Amino acid sequence: MTERTTVRLPPELLARAKRKAAAEGRTLTSLIEDGLRVVLAKTIPVSGPKRILPRVSKAKGGPNPGYDGLRYSEIVAIEDAEYVERMKRGFE
Numbered sequence: 001m002t003e004r005t006t007v008r009l010p011p012e013l014l015a016r017a018k019r020k021a022a023a024e025g026r027t028l029t030s031l032i033e034d035g036l037r038v039v040l041a042k043t044i045p046v047s048g049p050k051r052i053l054p055r056v057s058k059a060k061g062g063p064n065p066g067y068d069g070l071r072y073s074e075i076v077a078i079e080d081a082e083y084v085e086r087m088k089r090g091f092e
Helices: 012-022 028-041 071-089
Strands: none
Touching: 012 028
16 A cells, blocks of 8 residues: 655755656656666765775885994983083084
8 A cells, every 4th residue: 555745855956857747658656666666776885985095014124224223322422422512512
């Protein structure tokens, strides 16, 4: 058994649908029914859109180039000496 329902459509869409139904010699109801069947028959992918993952680094790790294996205290001493030299140049 069929049921009645009310559907709100934009006036231009309704006018086009009525013209198409009349041109095909059918009712507006049958045109809407066929349209709904087509839309409902489409399968929607379950997984959704394909995810784009960030690129992964292929670096192998290890120290930066130029690192000579100095201890932390040696690095601090070198930086302090460089800072002292910069300060001396600034006051001359």
